[in-house]
Amino acid sequence: MPVDMRLFKDLIQRYEWPKAIAVTGALGSGKTEWVLNLALGLKTTEEKVTIADADIINPYFCIRQVVNALEKKGFTVLTAPGQAKWADMPVVSAEVDWALSSPGKLMIDIGGDAEGALALKQFQKRIIQAGYLLVLVVNAFRPQTCTVEKIELMCRRMEEICGLKVGALISNSHLMNETTVETVTEGYQLVQNAARRMGLPLLYVGTSPELYEDTVKALAGERVPVWPVSRYMLLPWEPGAIWATGFPARHHAGRIFREKGQSPFQNLGRGIPPENF
Template sequence: MIPDKRLFIITGNYGSGKTEFSVNFIKQLSTQTSITPTIVDMDIVNPYFRSREAVTLLEKMGVRVVAPRGSQSFADLPIVLPEVKGALRNINIFVLLDVGGDAEGARVLSSFHDSFEKIHNEYEMLFVSNARRPFTENAAGTLKILRDIEETSQLKVTGLIANTHLIDETTPEIIKQGFEITSEISQLTGLPIHYLVVHRRFRNSFGEMYKGIKLFYIDRIMLPPWKTDEAVGSGNFNLRHKAFDT
């Protein structure tokens, strides 16, 4: 699973599952490399399901988390952190940018346009596709969101992540139906599908590959506050309190 590019930018429609993928990816990567991976929380859209909410869990895994802290933790406006530019310049680490949903969430990327220009051949910008979300139920709607994100961020998407789900109501059939829409987008754009995301409980229904695409199995980590303790243990999530105090 070791990436061949040192920077992953994860984008997609609001509610597509970007942060769940991002947190699972960086968590799994932390067990496979001696280099400390870094996740940068750039989500200015969703006040709950952001990678910064899992900071304690990730840091226990040896992941560096770059995110607003203290009184800025829940700010709604983009906060340009010097640490972000520092992470982008560091050629010795792997960095994952967890970006907010839709074009509005991707707007913050334009603040780092100069940094991306310098590393244009060293990053992947991956679009997370969930065919069970409003406006992305078909290829046409999904392509509009994708193009809007490209225009706003001033960056080009380089690949796709198939992540169709309905949270607790997900079934293997729903995942497979959504994959067909992501495949159609891939055919229309020429963009490769990097991963098909599947919850670990469905492993027996898929195996390691599906129609030539590598499976990426996840655990459900990003949960509502009332479910987090039962899922990952008390103290691993720090919603709206001391974990972000300076």
């Protein structure tokens, strides 16, 4: 379901945005989709937007998948140089420092979970000088952020690791294709409670474009704007995903999972078999 970009423009203009907007969240939160959606929103205001891939946690599900498409839309995309962009190691482009001094906004995609915030440590002083907002995207149905206490703990751990302060939350509660309006509103209540406890603003409530109108009606008494989150990232096993064909080959993604002792299905919303996607 296509989204009218005028809606993105209206939503993004509700706030004043600093030079650098860093977005993070637990694995499965949807934080990379939010980087792309916010970047598209900023672009509707004629703002020059640079997107930096600083995901040192999950190299098989990140901005690197969609670099060509983003560049065709007029974004400048910063990734690690050469084949290092596909390495399962903490490599972040030094051009982030350059982007902090260049015109326009800088969107930074940070790896999932608190440890992903380590990518910001090397740029801490420059980011503070330039002005920043560190946003935590929360899916209330992920085990790392399923209570107010766990959300607060993740914020504090991120701040300790990167030396920056979380400045806002986004509620992006979902169960993939099993998401309902009730899923979104239930998650919103939890994230709103966490935001109030920490004294942080809740910028948006995310929902799918298909559920957007019903979600707006369900949250009509609330003051938080609803954002129809368009999906641009593909899961590693979905047709068209960079991990399914081409380089890196499918076996390379499988190798990474095996070396980590992980299953490629473990980072999904709870209780959703892969055949339902």
